[in-house]
Amino acid sequence: MDKRKLTKPSQPLKGELQVPGDKSISHRAVMFGSVAEGETRIHNFLMGEDCLSTISCFRRLGVKIDIEEDEVLVQGKGWDSLTEPSDVLDTGNSGTTTRLMMGLLAGRPFHSVMLGDESIAKRPMRRVTDPLKLFGTKIDGREEGNFTPLSIRGGSLKAIRYTLPVASAQVKSAILLAGLQADGVTEVIEPERTRDHTEKMIIEFGGEIDREGDIIKVRGGQQLKAANVYVPGDISSAAFFMSAAAIVRGSRVVLKNTGLNETRTGIIEVMRKMGAKMEITENPGSGERIGDIMVEYSELQGTEIGGELIPALIDEIPVIALLATQAQGTTVIKDAEELKVKETNRIDAVVQELKKLGADIEATEDGMIIKGKTSLRGAEVDSWGDHRIGMTLAVASLITESPVFLENAEAINISYPAFFDHLDKLIH
Numbered sequence: 001m002d003k004r005k006l007t008k009p010s011q012p013l014k015g016e017l018q019v020p021g022d023k024s025i026s027h028r029a030v031m032f033g034s035v036a037e038g039e040t041r042i043h044n045f046l047m048g049e050d051c052l053s054t055i056s057c058f059r060r061l062g063v064k065i066d067i068e069e070d071e072v073l074v075q076g077k078g079w080d081s082l083t084e085p086s087d088v089l090d091t092g093n094s095g096t097t098t099r100l101m102m103g104l105l106a107g108r109p110f111h112s113v114m115l116g117d118e119s120i121a122k123r124p125m126r127r128v129t130d131p132l133k134l135f136g137t138k139i140d141g142r143e144e145g146n147f148t149p150l151s152i153r154g155g156s157l158k159a160i161r162y163t164l165p166v167a168s169a170q171v172k173s174a175i176l177l178a179g180l181q182a183d184g185v186t187e188v189i190e191p192e193r194t195r196d197h198t199e200k201m202i203i204e205f206g207g208e209i210d211r212e213g214d215i216i217k218v219r220g221g222q223q224l225k226a227a228n229v230y231v232p233g234d235i236s237s238a239a240f241f242m243s244a245a246a247i248v249r250g251s252r253v254v255l256k257n258t259g260l261n262e263t264r265t266g267i268i269e270v271m272r273k274m275g276a277k278m279e280i281t282e283n284p285g286s287g288e289r290i291g292d293i294m295v296e297y298s299e300l301q302g303t304e305i306g307g308e309l310i311p312a313l314i315d316e317i318p319v320i321a322l323l324a325t326q327a328q329g330t331t332v333i334k335d336a337e338e339l340k341v342k343e344t345n346r347i348d349a350v351v352q353e354l355k356k357l358g359a360d361i362e363a364t365e366d367g368m369i370i371k372g373k374t375s376l377r378g379a380e381v382d383s384w385g386d387h388r389i390g391m392t393l394a395v396a397s398l399i400t401e402s403p404v405f406l407e408n409a410e411a412i413n414i415s416y417p418a419f420f421d422h423l424d425k426l427i428h
């Protein structure tokens with residue numbers, strides 16, 4: 001267990017940085033590359049533990065995958081690339097790997113078992129296993145398929161029409177991945193818009209998918225073709241430096257080539273509403289939107305966050321809570337119950353850890369209420385084994401007079417192994 005002493009820097013954050021590749025897109029590129037025909041080359045792949053779990057699962061399923069610096073080469077042979085694994089598929093700490101892979105395996109004619117770490121063992125899986133059963137696949141796990149270990153015996157599938165009961169891109173994606181292999185046209189009704197990287201990638205890999213209002217339609221029996229995927233910088237990682245720049249006096253940073261997919265940019269909208277000085281320069285290109293995000297130290301105001309904005313910033317809420325401690329007035333975050341079923345219960349983790357630093361923050365049933373502006377102080381805090389909590393607390397340490405001691409700091413490697421190096425780069 002890694003305990004880190006984090007001291008307030010004597011200088012503001014200055015300069016440019018390109019954060020590592022987007023986690024959601026990196027996972028999907030390996031998955032699509034594995035079932036497409038031909039060699040897929042993935043540029044700027046995120047070499048974080050979660051995405052490496054995806055690579056190791058697909059290798060275990062028989063796919064040849066090579067890593068060359070920050071590129072990944074996947075040798076796909078169509079849907080039949082995947083073969084029965086002789087051992088358990090270890091999905092580590094990654095909800096995305098676990099849930100999306102279930103959708104792929106639902107249509108493959110063999111048996112497999114999926115198991116992750118202690119955190120994965122507590123995360124709800126019926127949201128995926130229930131719709132996959134409707135397709136006709138055999139899938140089971142503890143508590144009627146709700147928890148790992150999960151056992152899947154895939155086979156021929158019949159298309160379904162399904163309304164998502166939770167705003168979850170992982171559930172939507174699992175259904176679309178099964179739908180690509182089913183007999184007929186699968187329809188997913190998405191009452192609230194969630195990240196659409198899977199839909200975009202189906203097109204990038206030569207497939208077809210349609211959207212009419214909130215209904216997404218995908219035809220089964222499609223063969224996908226290998227692609228050259230350029231992974232944009234992860235806006236969910238950039239969010240930590242955007243927030244750091246906004247709260248450390250004198251800072252100005254530019255996050256280069258960051259993903260600007262509009263289903264992910266809730267953080268920009270909220271920071272602007274809070275009064276952050278920002279400039280976005282979009283870089284032209286095809287595929288996912290990408291651009292440079294400039295943020296300067298700013299006087300912030302409290303705000304209200306809820307409703308359809310939540311899925312567009314769900315992973316950024318821990319660091320938004322920190323921003324709110326530095327904003328004048330009250331910030332209310334609601335409609336965010338999903339935070340309770342992430343790597344940890346992120347409502348409890350954020351509230352308890354930020355309180356130790358002196359924040360005025362209370363948990364509610366579906367979010368939190370933060371009153372600012374408070375000056376934060378050093379303390380012993382814990383990441384709870386959750387990368388986003390760890391990085392939020394590390395950013396907090398930039399403004400505490402005394403040091404912050406961060407327990408379980410290694411959790412940050414899940415999505416951002418170079419986090420502390422990159423922070424140093426901006427400070428010196």
Ligand SMILES: O=C(O)C1=C[C@@H](OP(=O)(O)O)[C@@H](O)[C@H](O)C1
Pocket residue numbers: 023024025096167168169170171173195314315338
């Ligand atoms: O599809 C994805 O890549 C993700 C979707 C979100 O989860 P949910 O689908 O559970 O909301 C998000 O929190 C997670 O970090 C990545």
Ligand SMILES: C=C(OP(=O)(O)O)C(=O)O
Pocket residue numbers: 023050093094095096097315342343388415
């Ligand atoms: C919730 C997250 O990831 P996952 O669901 O893939 O574990 C995250 O990265 O914040």
